[in-house]
Amino acid sequence: MQCVGPKHSRHQTNTNAKERGLDWSFNLVALKTKKVKEIITILLLCITTAGFGQKTVQFADSIRTAFSIPEICYAVVDAQSIIEAAATGKHSIALPDTASLGDRFHIGSNTKAMTAFVIAKYVEKGKLKWTTKFFDVYPEWKEKSKPYYANITLQDLLSHRAGIHPFQGEGDPLIPNYKGTHQEKRKQFGQFVLTLVPVKPDGTNSFVYSNAGYTLATLMLEKVTGKTWEQLIEKVFNKDLKLNVKLSWPENQKNQDTWGHSTENGVLKPIPSTFDYHLDYTEPAGDINIKLTDYVKFLQLNLSGLAGKNNYLKSTTYRFMHTGVENYSLGWFNIYENGNELSVHSGTGAFTYFTIVHIDRQKGRAYAIFTNSFNDNTQQGVRLLMRKLKEHYGS
Numbered sequence: 001m002q003c004v005g006p007k008h009s010r011h012q013t014n015t016n017a018k019e020r021g022l023d024w025s026f027n028l029v030a031l032k033t034k035k036v037k038e039i040i041t042i043l044l045l046c047i048t049t050a051g052f053g054q055k056t057v058q059f060a061d062s063i064r065t066a067f068s069i070p071e072i073c074y075a076v077v078d079a080q081s082i083i084e085a086a087a088t089g090k091h092s093i094a095l096p097d098t099a100s101l102g103d104r105f106h107i108g109s110n111t112k113a114m115t116a117f118v119i120a121k122y123v124e125k126g127k128l129k130w131t132t133k134f135f136d137v138y139p140e141w142k143e144k145s146k147p148y149y150a151n152i153t154l155q156d157l158l159s160h161r162a163g164i165h166p167f168q169g170e171g172d173p174l175i176p177n178y179k180g181t182h183q184e185k186r187k188q189f190g191q192f193v194l195t196l197v198p199v200k201p202d203g204t205n206s207f208v209y210s211n212a213g214y215t216l217a218t219l220m221l222e223k224v225t226g227k228t229w230e231q232l233i234e235k236v237f238n239k240d241l242k243l244n245v246k247l248s249w250p251e252n253q254k255n256q257d258t259w260g261h262s263t264e265n266g267v268l269k270p271i272p273s274t275f276d277y278h279l280d281y282t283e284p285a286g287d288i289n290i291k292l293t294d295y296v297k298f299l300q301l302n303l304s305g306l307a308g309k310n311n312y313l314k315s316t317t318y319r320f321m322h323t324g325v326e327n328y329s330l331g332w333f334n335i336y337e338n339g340n341e342l343s344v345h346s347g348t349g350a351f352t353y354f355t356i357v358h359i360d361r362q363k364g365r366a367y368a369i370f371t372n373s374f375n376d377n378t379q380q381g382v383r384l385l386m387r388k389l390k391e392h393y394g395s
Contacts, residue, residue, distance in 0.1 A: 001057060001088045002100050059388055061088040067381030068268060070261055071099045073292045073370040074385060076393050079303040082296060083365075083393065091252065091372070092259035092270040103258050104250035104289045105370040107355045108347025111288040112214055114245075114298065115229070116158050116331030118236045119221050120317050123154075127224040130155040130320075130330075134162075137220045145194035157217040159325040160207035163198030167212040167282055169350070175281070182283065183228045189281035190219050207328050211285035218284040229284050241301075241312060243294045249273040249349075250289045260352025261373035268373055277350045286347060292370050299359065299366040302343075306361055322361065332359075354378045358386065365393060 064072045071089035075082060087099040122128055128137075132154050135142040142150065152162040165173065173196060178188040193216065199208045218229045225232065230247060237245040250257045252273045259270040279287050301311050305318025321330040322343045328334060332343040343359040354374040359366045367389050369382050 001061065001098075002086065056084060056388060056392060057086045057088065060086060060385055063381045063385050064089050067377040069371050069373050069378050069381055070268065070270075071103065071258060071372045072382075072385070073099065073101060073103060073105065074389065075292055075296050075368050076389055077296045077300055077303070077366050077368075078364055079300050079307055079309075082293075084389075085292065085296070087292075091257060093261065093268055094270050095259075097256045101293050102291060104246065104291055105258055105355060105372060106249050106260060106287075106289045106347075106349035106353045107295070107370070108349040108353060109211075109286045110345050110347040110355050110357060111284065111286045113331035113345060114233075114237065114288060115214055115218060115284040116321060117298075117313070118229075118232050119154070119158070119217060120313055120321060120330070121236060122221060122225060124314060124317060128154055128220060130324075132220065134216060134220060137223050141191055141194060144191070146196070146198060148198040149194055152216075154217055154220055155325070155330070157213040157220075158330040160209050160213055160328050161325075162210070162213055162216070163200060163208060164193060164210040164213040164216065165196050165199050166208060166210045167193075168209070178281070181228075182230060182280070183222060185280055186215055186219060186222075186229075186283075190216050206326060209328070211282040214285035215282050233288070236312075237298075241297070243297055244291065245294070246289050247283070248279075248287055248289065249275075249277065258353075258372040260349055262352050263373070263375040268375075271352050277352075279350065286349075292368060295370075296366070296368060299357065299368065302359060303364055303366055306359070307364055322359075348374050354382060356382055356386065358390070360390075363394060367393075 060072050060074060063069070069089065070093050071087070071091060073087040075085035077083055085101060087101045087103060089099045091097050091099065091103065119128070123130060130153065134152050134157070135150065148163060156162040157164070175189065176192065178185040193212045201208055221232065222228055233245060233247070237243045249260065250273060252259050259272065261268040261270055263269070302318055304311050305313060305315045306322060308315045322332050323329060323334055326334060332345055335342040335344055341361040343361060344357065346354070346356040348354055351374045353372050355368070355370045357366065357368045367386060369385055371378055371382060
């Protein structure tokens, strides 16, 4: 079990105080009353927060055990700091190596916010506009595509308003076996998707969640930049932001790292990184792996931007991505509920990992939980842990 929390525990605070000649019994009389109150307040805050951290780690581990989750990593952050982070459990139910905050997780559909982030950078550079129509970039595809799609825009695709078939792994149309590079296969898949009958929202939703829509949005980006999605992910997240992002599944054959776990007849089964998950064509919607400690830096960029500060993107861009479209904006569910304003997303990692993120836009705080299994038990356990974290930290 590994955790990161406040810099001082109760014991460390008192020891360090004595070392600096600030024992409780020393000459408090020499200090002004206001200063004494400030010191006591700070110490009590450290002690209380440390207590929260210890209790939360214990709670997380009890959740992990009760709901048969091999590993849980979680973090609570604001724009400037990691308030609490911890890892508990094992990389695989079949291996002895234990969890650490250096472990990598496949984040599934939480990739969408990262793809939208890259696209936003090139919108700011003037390569695209949110209102750019798909067929303004690919006019040669229009003739063979369904007329319904004639005016779909980049924003429509990223907010799931384009009527594109979901392609979520169940009940999908049969996809031809395309050949070539990842980019070449995405282009063939994109042309195929646009020949399908559009899917319209039902009465309860204003959008149709679509992995394929993110492929089409990415094709627009690839065309105007002359670079592949893979190259752009490398440039933005690794070269520019130093987030150590990798594609596909965490390497667990050569390295000690997480194994995803599928569920067969109620039993967890560890899946090696060599397994072919068949995520061809929709990688921009869900095929990134990352350490939680690096992912929270991405969250902190978003928190800072939402607080009105420019960083890698402009603050106005962050605000639009999170709140510009109702219900589902650009890479984030946009939720107003019980007086709260939240940006939320989850990812299933081809039903072998489960990750979830909540950003409290009002309080400027984000919560992330990464696990390496996916089933009803995993989801229930993660919901309980998320509730506990929010109770502790005021969301």
